Amino acid sequence: MNLNAKIPSGSIEDHWDNHRFGIRLVNPANKRKYTIIVVGTGLAGASAAATLAELGYNVKAFTFHDSARRAHSIAAQGGINAAKNYPNDGDSIFRLFYDTVKGGDYRSRESNVYRLAQVSNEIIDQATAQGVPFAREYGGLLDNRSFGGAQVSRTFYARGQTGQQLLLGAYQALARQVAAGTVELYTRTEMLDVVTHDGRAVGIVTRDLKTGDVESHSAHAVVLATGGYSNVYFLSTNAMACNVTAAWRAHRKGAYFANPCYTQIHPTCIPASDEFQSKLTLMSESLRNDGRIWIPLDPADSRAPNEIPEAERDYYLERKYPAFGNLVPRDVASRAAMRMIDANRGVGPLGNGVYLDFSDPIARLGADAIEARYGNLFEMYDRITDENPYKNPMRIYPAPHYTMGGLWVDYNLMSTVPGLYAIGEANFSDHGANRLGASALMQGLADGYFVIPYTIGDYLADYLNTDVMPTDHEAFKNAERGVRDHVERLMGINGTRTVDWFHRELGKIMIEQCGMARSAPGLEKALHEIPALKEEFQNDVKILGTADGLNQTLEKAGRVEDFFELAELMCRDALRREESAGGHFRVEHQTEEGEALRDDDNFSHVSAWEWHDSATPQTEHREDLHFEYVKLAQRSYK
Amino acid sequence: MDVTLRVWRQAGPERPGHFKDYLARGISEEASFLEMLDAVNEKLQESGEDPIAFDHDCREGICGSCGLMINGQAHGPQLGTATCQLHMRKFQDGDQIVIEPWRASAFPVIKDLVVDRTAFDRIIEAGGYITAPTGSAPDANLIPVPKPAADAAFDAAACIGCGACVAACPNSAAQLFTAAKLVHLNLLPQGQPESNQRAVAMVETMEEFFGSCTNHGECESACPKGISIDNIALMNRDYMRAKVADLRLTGRR
Numbered sequence: 020m021n022l023n024a025k026i027p028s029g030s031i032e033d034h035w036d037n038h039r040f041g042i043r044l045v046n047p048a049n050k051r052k053y054t055i056i057v058v059g060t061g062l063a064g065a066s067a068a069a070t071l072a073e074l075g076y077n078v079k080a081f082t083f084h085d086s087a088r089r090a091h092s093i094a095a096q097g098g099i100n101a102a103k104n105y106p107n108d109g110d111s112i113f114r115l116f117y118d119t120v121k122g123g124d125y126r127s128r129e130s131n132v133y134r135l136a137q138v139s140n141e142i143i144d145q146a147t148a149q150g151v152p153f154a155r156e157y158g159g160l161l162d163n164r165s166f167g168g169a170q171v172s173r174t175f176y177a178r179g180q181t182g183q184q185l186l187l188g189a190y191q192a193l194a195r196q197v198a199a200g201t202v203e204l205y206t207r208t209e210m211l212d213v214v215t216h217d218g219r220a221v222g223i224v225t226r227d228l229k230t231g232d233v234e235s236h237s238a239h240a241v242v243l244a245t246g247g248y249s250n251v252y253f254l255s256t257n258a259m260a261c262n263v264t265a266a267w268r269a270h271r272k273g274a275y276f277a278n279p280c281y282t283q284i285h286p287t288c289i290p291a292s293d294e295f296q297s298k299l300t301l302m303s304e305s306l307r308n309d310g311r312i313w314i315p316l317d318p319a320d321s322r323a324p325n326e327i328p329e330a331e332r333d334y335y336l337e338r339k340y341p342a343f344g345n346l347v348p349r350d351v352a353s354r355a356a357m358r359m360i361d362a363n364r365g366v367g368p369l370g371n372g373v374y375l376d377f378s379d380p381i382a383r384l385g386a387d388a389i390e391a392r393y394g395n396l397f398e399m400y401d402r403i404t405d406e407n408p409y410k411n412p413m414r415i416y417p418a419p420h421y422t423m424g425g426l427w428v429d430y431n432l433m434s435t436v437p438g439l440y441a442i443g444e445a446n447f448s449d450h451g452a453n454r455l456g457a458s459a460l461m462q463g464l465a466d467g468y469f470v471i472p473y474t475i476g477d478y479l480a481d482y483l484n485t486d487v488m489p490t491d492h493e494a495f496k497n498a499e500r501g502v503r504d505h506v507e508r509l510m511g512i513n514g515t516r517t518v519d520w521f522h523r524e525l526g527k528i529m530i531e532q533c534g535m536a537r538s539a540p541g542l543e544k545a546l547h548e549i550p551a552l553k554e555e556f557q558n559d560v561k562i563l564g565t566a567d568g569l570n571q572t573l574e575k576a577g578r579v580e581d582f583f584e585l586a587e588l589m590c591r592d593a594l595r596r597e598e599s600a601g602g603h604f605r606v607e608h609q610t611e612e613g614e615a616l617r618d619d620d621n622f623s624h625v626s627a628w629e630w631h632d633s634a635t636p637q638t639e640h641r642e643d644l645h646f647e648y649v650k651l652a653q654r655s656y657k
Numbered sequence: 658m659d660v661t662l663r664v665w666r667q668a669g670p671e672r673p674g675h676f677k678d679y680l681a682r683g684i685s686e687e688a689s690f691l692e693m694l695d696a697v698n699e700k701l702q703e704s705g706e707d708p709i710a711f712d713h714d715c716r717e718g719i720c721g722s723c724g725l726m727i728n729g730q731a732h733g734p735q736l737g738t739a740t741c742q743l744h745m746r747k748f749q750d751g752d753q754i755v756i757e758p759w760r761a762s763a764f765p766v767i768k769d770l771v772v773d774r775t776a777f778d779r780i781i782e783a784g785g786y787i788t789a790p791t792g793s794a795p796d797a798n799l800i801p802v803p804k805p806a807a808d809a810a811f812d813a814a815a816c817i818g819c820g821a822c823v824a825a826c827p828n829s830a831a832q833l834f835t836a837a838k839l840v841h842l843n844l845l846p847q848g849q850p851e852s853n854q855r856a857v858a859m860v861e862t863m864e865e866f867f868g869s870c871t872n873h874g875e876c877e878s879a880c881p882k883g884i885s886i887d888n889i890a891l892m893n894r895d896y897m898r899a900k901v902a903d904l905r906l907t908g909r910r
Contacts, residue, residue, distance in 0.1 A: 070791040085712065088777050089720045090820055104799065141794070148794035148848050150787045152811040159801030177811060183719055184814060191786035198782040206775065229767055258714040292687040297695055298716050399718065402735075402742050403689075466792045517702045520693070564707045569670050571710055571770040572702070 020277075020644040025430045026130045033265075033650050035134045036432065038377035049076030053479050054487055056223055056238040057081070058210045061090030061258060062186055062245030062460060063443025066467030068191035074472055076348055080193065080202050083209040083228060083260065083574075088190045091258040092463060095182025096303035096396065097166065098174035099146075099460040101139035105449070106163050110137045110171040115140040119458060122168040122647045123423070123451020124601035124617060126281070128624075129431060129648055131448045138469040139461050145468055147580045149188040154175050157288060164392075167304050167458040168348035168656075174457045177526045179303050181610060183462055189467070202445050209574065210265045211502045213241060213272045213439060216494040220439035221487070226381035227507070228574060233565040234504050235490035238346055238481050240438045240475055243269060244467065247444040249282065251582045251589065252534065253526020255419035256288060256301040257421075262578035263585050266426050266437065266445050274330055275435040275627035275640060277427035277447035279585065280593035283454055283537050283602045285420030286352035289413075290372040291402055299418035300403055302375075302396050303457040307345045307352070309389065310413070312336050314373050317431040318364045318608075324374055324412045335359065343656040350384055350453045350615070352600045352655060353417035357535050358613070381409065406589030417535065423450040423602065427627040427642070431474035432466060440570045443468035447625070452601025506566050511574050512536035513561030521556045525549070525579070525586060533590050538606045546587060553583035588628055588637060595639060598622045610653070618653055658684050658750040662697065664709055665757045667766050674766065676755075688731065690743040691716060691723065709909035710769040717741040717825035718881060725770055728756035731821035732904065739819060759824035763831070763866040774820050776866040777834060783896030784858035785838040787847050806844050814841040815882045825879035828868035831874040835863045836892035837884045843895050853899035860896045 027038040045053065053076050057068040060082040068080040084090065103108040115136040121129055147153060153175050154162040177184040196202040205225065212224040214235065222237040245265035249255035268528040270276045270458055278400045287302045320327060332408045336355060337344045347355075348362070356373050359365060366372050381389050386409055390397065398409045406413070426434050426441035433440050443463040450458060488494065532538075532545035556579070564570045599608040599615035600622070623644050628637035667674030675841045679701070682691050691713050698708035709779040713721040725740045727733035728741040733743045748754065756770065802810075816837035823831050839859050842848035848855070870889060877886040 073790045084714070085774060086818065088778075088781075089714060089722050091715060091720070093716050094715045094721050103797070107668075141792075143797045145789070145791055147797035147800060148789035148847055150810070150842050150845050152807055152814050152841070152845070155802055157804050159803050159807075160798050180719065180815065183817075184811075187814065191781060192791075194778065194782040195788065197778075206778075258720060259716060267761075293685045293695060295685055295688055295692055297689070297692050300717055320669050326855045331909065350809065398737075399742070402718075403744070405744070420846075461853060470800060472791070496767035517699055520697060561702060563702055563705065567769060569710055572708060621769050645747045 022427070022640055023429065024128060025643055026128070027430065031130060031133045032108050034130050035137055035329065039473055042474065043453060043480035043561070045476045045479050045483070047075055049483055051077065052484065053077065054079065054238040055475065056236060056241045056367055058134045058223065059090065059445070060084070060190070061092035061244060061246060062085035062182070064090070065186065065189035065193045066464050067242055067244060067442060067471050068202055069196050069222060070468050070472045071475070072196035078196070078202045079205065079238065081205045081208050081210055081225060082587045083207060085207055087193055087204060087206065088187060091209070091261050092186045094301070094458070096301065098176035098457040099117035099142065100162065100166070100173050100457040100571070101143045101172060101175060101461065102136055103140055103143060105161060108171045110173050114171065115139060115173065117649055119449070119455060120451065120638065121654060122453055122455035123472055124453050124615065124654060125446065125451065125619070125646065125649065125651050126600050126644065127449055127451030128644060129629070129646060130266035133453045135449050135462055135465050138465045141469055142461060142464045146185055146188050148372070149192060151177060151184045157426055164305060167346050168351065168455040169309060171656060172279060174305070176305065179305070179393060182460060185464065188256070188297065189464070211467070211577070211653070212498045212602055213269045213436070214494050214498045215272050215486060216492070218273070219437040220489065222495060224495070224502050229569055233499050235499055236493040237487040237495070238445055238488050239487060242438065242440040242442060243445050244424065245445045247580070248585055249419040249422055251586050252419040252530050253523050254296065254299050254530070256285060259298060262581065264578050264581045266441065267294045267581040267585055269426060269434065269439060271630050273436045273630070274439055274441070275427040275629050276588060277625050277627045278424040278592065279589040279628070280533070280596060281423035281452045281601065282419060282601050283349060283421040283423060283571065284353040284417045286349055286356055287415045288418035289400065290367055290369065290416035300399065301402060301418070301420060302413065302415060304349065306375060306396060308391060310345065310375040310377050310390070310543070311379060312345050312361050312373055312375055314364050314366060320555050322476040324366070324376070326383055327593050332366060338456050340656045347656045348453060348455060353535060354457060354604060356415070358418050367414045372416045374412035375415045376412035377408065379500065381621070418554070419530070419534070420453055420593035421442060423447065423452060423454055426584065427621040427625065431477060432471055433474070433478065434489060440475065452603055473524065505577070506573065509560070509573060510566050512558065512560050512562065514561045516561060518560055518562065518572055518579055521552065521560060522579045522582070524552055525582060528552070529586055532591055536604050536606050538591045539594060542590045545590045549583060549587050549590065553566060556580065556583065591636065592626055592628065595626060596622055611624045614653070658686060658748070659686060660748060663753060663755045666709070666769055668768065670767055671764060684745055686744070687744040688747065689716065689741060690727070691741050693745055695909065710771050712771050713741055716741040719817060721819040724759055724819045724821055725894070726759065726766060726824060728755050731759070731825040732739040732881050736810070736878070737881055737883050739817070742837045751821065754776045759820050760780040761823045761829035763829060764820060775833070776820055777820065779785045780792065780831070780859055781838060781863050783862035784851070786831040787842055788851060789847070800846055802845060805847055809843040810841045812839045813844070813884065813888050816884050817882055818823035819881060821879040821881060822876035826868065826869060827873055827875065832885055832889045832892065833862050833880060834871040834887065835859050836888035839895060840888045840891045853896060853902050856892065856899040857903070860892065
């Protein structure tokens, strides 16, 4: 298949305007004749469902949580970028666009990123109108702070709970539509298959997590807003339930999966304290605004951090990257920390951390000012580690956090299956090989509030006055049968090992071979180990209870099984990409200084993988990336 | 450390429930409370017993999914801390820990420790929003918000919707949850046009599901986000004001 990204013509400033003018619209009276399914109610899903319903479409929204307010977007702490230039420090749409493409190590689509920067300002307006309590100056106007990878202050924030407040804004907009009867909301309902007919998406199959009932839902179009797949590593900053299942089942139904090896390891997480740990906790990158990262010059220095004099500390980020200092992008900061820890220079009881020290800003601004900025993060750190970060430096450690890869989509955010869209973290579109801080909230809401509501009309216009496919159609019955058989097969294995055991083992392989640093021999090894582990899973996993009621082990088993297949594809993609770019670091390809070394001649493309069947490896398709506005360069933050 | 758990087990919504004791051995003090339950569940599965079902997700104290009654206290003994952020170092070796689901008729048990909290969503749907359809917003800085109002609105908006306030209340009242959202929106200039109808709709929907407030104050001390009970006073004021405004309008007719 030819991957047509449908990038509009003309100058990049006009792409979005031209495109909106060029695509077909559905008139207001006709919108109520359409039904759209939105899966997931995080930032992207809730904002899309609410906005589509406001426009007049009938929307069916699905979440596997007990409420639409729980999605993991809620845990985003630091902020959301926008090119408002309120601080008057030289920001512009073009600069936000440029920083985002550069931050992504020149592996994203220029046109998409430009649109993202354009609508960023509207997101701030929209959220403010909804009552999102962004931080404000004393004059009552909005405050900004800086974030990694930028030399301007363009990040809007709501203390350390920006994701929560933005999600609640979108959730409340969704609740208004639920009350108005324009959105039918299904909670504790998990999507387990996409239904296609004549090559296009016509609905989904779900399982009611309370009763186990398998049901079909029919629509004119299906929008997946189902998040990322960092939990393939078992230990990550993602919530426990985050998974790839919806995107993966769509992949198996024909949606290409793009750049799966682009994963992000976040530099500021709380180090694991023991092997039973179930997840890693992120501390917002905004902490790097004021906190200074260091390790003792002497690795054997066993003094308490406060007793180590200034001259005997190595502020290695400030030393190596004087221009950006502690605010280098995440991939750079994570790799630098990992190198220190690998060289046995780490601190803390397990030697698995570096210090993030606030004593300077506390001395300069006072503890109250620091509390106002980061109070909840400091409290959380204290609660988890039992250490007071106002008195002692925090210890931080890099952890898997975000996945830039995802379902391939064109400029309309449509996947390779007509009628099937992917928005937010579930698609691959805007972050290239590395996402900058405060850009995930921006992208999720851009897709949901301002992109999909318009672009979906271009597809729907063809189906005016056509009914949705009845759910007793063979296509739905086959998909339902597939889901029921799958559940039955999992319940019937009756082996000896728990689902978590398999997940943990998979995570170990992935973090070791396809984590922060990847090598051909390591990836080859993983490609032998993963199928073996998957086979063991399919013969020996143990799921107790029944399938006709709430069964959390069964839910997780299905998700872990999909992670096995994804993990293989990630390794294959990482092996194929013989370069280093952003979060994808191949040890064979680095500069003399140990920075990522891209190969623009051979790898300036998106790898989009086509599924065949369980026995056949996916085929790679390529979308070449063209850079007309951003000059490709070795990223330098020095 | 070793602890004994006394856990509420209930196979389904219509099934009878009962307490069952489990021994949790060799638990790390660094483990979180839910990691301790994970370890117990892993052992249960190895021995062929259905694991204990409980809601949880972010494990960072922000999503509001988790919520357990621990020794009779919503979210356990540590002030301002959701269950997932509670750590075993707050317990002693040899402790007996009683774990129950939220108990409230508006929160029926689905299984074991998992309850149905959708009544909260009904309250938000009734009016816990500002009507601002996408695309209609003016520039964000056209609406200055005095910093004290913005900060107070934020304090209220920090609610995570976990339900601890209801579980802690002897009347199973949801005043703190409802007030938190109402006050967040009613303190802001953006929330003014709908403030009266919001107050009436949210309060009256709340009363369809939950008990009445008699000023016990248990909700405030159980709240993992430290939402102040003052919000309830503000909600009552707004509700009264809305009702009076309504009477005035009626009188004019």
